[in-house]
Amino acid sequence: MTMSSQAYSLPAPRKRLPRIRLGVLLVLPALTAITLLYALPLMRSLVTAFRDGSGAWTTEHVVRAFSLYGRDMLFSMGVVSASLALIAVMSIAIAGYLTLGATPWAVRVLRWLYRWPLFIPFVVTGQIARSFLATNGMMNNVLVETGLMASSSAQSFLDWRGLVLTFAWKQIPFVTLLLAGAMAAVERSHIEAARNAGASRLRCLFEIVLPQAAPTLWVGLILSMVAMLSVLSVPMMLIAGNPTMMTSMMAHRITYYGDYGIANALGLFSYALTAVTAWFYLRLTLRREAGA
Amino acid sequence: MSTEALTLNNVTVDLGRQRILDDIHLDVSPGSFTCLLGPSGCGKTTLLRAIAGFTPLSRGEIRLGRRALTHLPPEKRETAMVFQSYALWPHMSVEENLGYPLKLRGVTRTERRRKVAEMLARLELSGFEERAVTKLSGGQRQRIALGRALIIDPPLLLLDEPLSNLDAAIRRSLRSELRRLQKSLGITTIMVTHDQEEALQMADQIVLMRAGHVVQVSTPQTLYQQPADLGAARFLGVDNTVTRTPQDPMGESGAVTFGFRTRDAHLDAPPCPQALIRKGRVTECVYTGDGYHVLIDTHDAELFATSATPVAPGTFAALQVPESALIPFGPDDRHLPPLDRHEDIA
Numbered sequence: 321m322t323m324s325s326q327a328y329s330l331p332a333p334r335k336r337l338p339r340i341r342l343g344v345l346l347v348l349p350a351l352t353a354i355t356l357l358y359a360l361p362l363m364r365s366l367v368t369a370f371r372d373g374s375g376a377w378t379t380e381h382v383v384r385a386f387s388l389y390g391r392d393m394l395f396s397m398g399v400v401s402a403s404l405a406l407i408a409v410m411s412i413a414i415a416g417y418l419t420l421g422a423t424p425w426a427v428r429v430l431r432w433l434y435r436w437p438l439f440i441p442f443v444v445t446g447q448i449a450r451s452f453l454a455t456n457g458m459m460n461n462v463l464v465e466t467g468l469m470a471s472s473s474a475q476s477f478l479d480w481r482g483l484v485l486t487f488a489w490k491q492i493p494f495v496t497l498l499l500a501g502a503m504a505a506v507e508r509s510h511i512e513a514a515r516n517a518g519a520s521r522l523r524c525l526f527e528i529v530l531p532q533a534a535p536t537l538w539v540g541l542i543l544s545m546v547a548m549l550s551v552l553s554v555p556m557m558l559i560a561g562n563p564t565m566m567t568s569m570m571a572h573r574i575t576y577y578g579d580y581g582i583a584n585a586l587g588l589f590s591y592a593l594t595a596v597t598a599w600f601y602l603r604l605t606l607r608r609e610a611g612a
Numbered sequence: 613m614s615t616e617a618l619t620l621n622n623v624t625v626d627l628g629r630q631r632i633l634d635d636i637h638l639d640v641s642p643g644s645f646t647c648l649l650g651p652s653g654c655g656k657t658t659l660l661r662a663i664a665g666f667t668p669l670s671r672g673e674i675r676l677g678r679r680a681l682t683h684l685p686p687e688k689r690e691t692a693m694v695f696q697s698y699a700l701w702p703h704m705s706v707e708e709n710l711g712y713p714l715k716l717r718g719v720t721r722t723e724r725r726r727k728v729a730e731m732l733a734r735l736e737l738s739g740f741e742e743r744a745v746t747k748l749s750g751g752q753r754q755r756i757a758l759g760r761a762l763i764i765d766p767p768l769l770l771l772d773e774p775l776s777n778l779d780a781a782i783r784r785s786l787r788s789e790l791r792r793l794q795k796s797l798g799i800t801t802i803m804v805t806h807d808q809e810e811a812l813q814m815a816d817q818i819v820l821m822r823a824g825h826v827v828q829v830s831t832p833q834t835l836y837q838q839p840a841d842l843g844a845a846r847f848l849g850v851d852n853t854v855t856r857t858p859q860d861p862m863g864e865s866g867a868v869t870f871g872f873r874t875r876d877a878h879l880d881a882p883p884c885p886q887a888l889i890r891k892g893r894v895t896e897c898v899y900t901g902d903g904y905h906v907l908i909d910t911h912d913a914e915l916f917a918t919s920a921t922p923v924a925p926g927t928f929a930a931l932q933v934p935e936s937a938l939i940p941f942g943p944d945d946r947h948l949p950p951l952d953r954h955e956d957i958a
Contacts, residue, residue: 509695509696512666512699513699513760514701515666515687516664516665516686516689516692516693517692517712518687518688518690518713518717519687519716528701532703
């Protein structure tokens with residue numbers, strides 16, 4: 321009996337070891353890619369933000385980044401917040417009309433039109449915005465030629481307003497796409513029950529449909545924020561002077577001064593902002609999965 | 613709001629090129645309970661949705677009391693509908709669900725709370741205010757949906773198969789509860805169902821529909837005993853039809869075909885002169901709880917009958933249906949009026 325029990329208990333560890341090794345082997349390519357291409361560069365740039373030329377630890381880069389580019393950081397946050405507000409309003413309006421619209425042909429036309437900017441890269445969007453929003457741009461020309469505005473009062477929109485409009489133009493379709501999907505997933509009978517109870521379409525949108533689709537709206541806005549914080553081409557093309565978006569300043573610091581320390585200290589701020597929103601994003605998804 | 617009569621005139625609904633409802637006329641008297649009954653796809657839910665305003669009419673008119681509803685959007689119709697899926701808003705608590713129709717009408721918060729508590733007491737769900745609707749059982753959800761419809765004291769209650777998602781026992785108890793509530797409120801009610809038993813038990817008036825048409829509008833008793841035609845009869849459980857022979861009773865009625873229900877055809881009844889009799893070979897015998905269902909192969913048809921004792925397949929047997937249980941149909945498959953009325957007309 322003892323012999324047989326030993327015989328049973330002995331082979332067990334031998335069997336388990338190869339299984340663990342096989343598991344590690346399977347994960348290894350992905351793990352290596354993440355480590356080499358993502359985690360290491362991220363750690364390195366974080367570390368560089370706190371090291372001086374001789375390799376000693378310092379907070380000088382961070383302090384200087386804040387003193388030199390504090391205005392740009394505030395500017396970036398302001399532009400991103402204004403863009404997000406505009407994106408939210410417009411995507412709620414479009415997705416709401418797609419879900420509750422009563423004129424079938426208008427809904428079809430809108431559904432066909434709104435996605436176009438999704439297929440246009442940021443750099444092309446920047447170029448379009450330049451030729452549209454400049455003092456002699458298409459927007460002012462049209463306004464002057466139709467007699468809606470005197471040519472003397474034409475002004476350039478190539479400042480924070482241009483950035484907000486361009487970011488919104490590019491990101492509204494993306495958020496609308498997500499939001500319209502979430503709104504379409506709301507049971508039709510929920511909307512009908514509300515209308516039957518006496519709710520107008522607008523109240524239906526804000527009191528029945530939007531609350532049920534809100535988690536998706538937040539996800540869309542968070543992803544848009546990350547996109548806006550990382551786009552370089554649009555601020556470079558639209559804004560000449562100061563203040564400007566942080567990406568522009570980081571590129572400037574690296575291209576003209578080779579100063580990785582301050583550029584990384586600026587990056588740190590972007591990380592912090594996106595980390596906070598990523599935390600919100602994860603919390604939302606987890607809560608939604610727990611609820612489902 | 614007082615309860616009101618509903619009138620449908622000429623109501624026609626087209627979906628693309630397909631005609632879903634064809635020229636429906638219907639009068640529903642105030643305070644009555646009407647069931648729209650029919651097989652799936654007959655247009656009964658479309659008719660209910662047309663009354664609620666969710667399906668536009670191609671032609672015709674809908675009136676509630678003195679008001680013409682035809683061109684009003686759903687939110688202006690003041691009809692209260694209970695949906696098959698209950699359609700409770702998952703992001704609102706029980707109290708918010710019940711109070712929402714009141715909120716839309718500008719009722720103050722305190723008044724809303726009072727009315728919601730009152731309604732919950734009536735639904736025997738007191739203390740459920742803060743519960744999430746997603747945590748309720750099917751029967752509880754159904755009651756909340758009903759309460760949400762009734763809380764505005766509507767002139768017309770529309771029920772779209774409200775009991776079909778519940779299990780049999782709860783359905784039976786809710787059936788009588790719903791009927792009691794409707795009677796005590798005296799509210800004009802229209803309910804869609806495909807369950808003939810439900811319609812027969814609950815309705816004052818049944819509208820039998822088929823392929824977008826109204827086949828028959830009558831009381832449950834008349835519908836059950838005198839279905840308008842063979843199709844209606846089959847839908848109402850008349851599962852046997854035989855061609856009349858000279859030996860059969862009711863010779864003077866002019867009937868070509870008789871229909872009868874299985875439970876009226878007996879194998880072991882004492883012979884009676886005024887009865888329809890068919891003989892044949894037993895092909896199947898199934899136990900049904902309160903007796904046996906026996907399938908008999910006669911010359912021209914397979915007929916079902918009941919028996920108190922089991923019958924071995926292969927044996928010969930005679931089924932007997934009393935004259936009172938026979939439903940006569942003419943050459944066009946339409947129901948023939950009862951003899952006394954027949955004579956009156958003649």
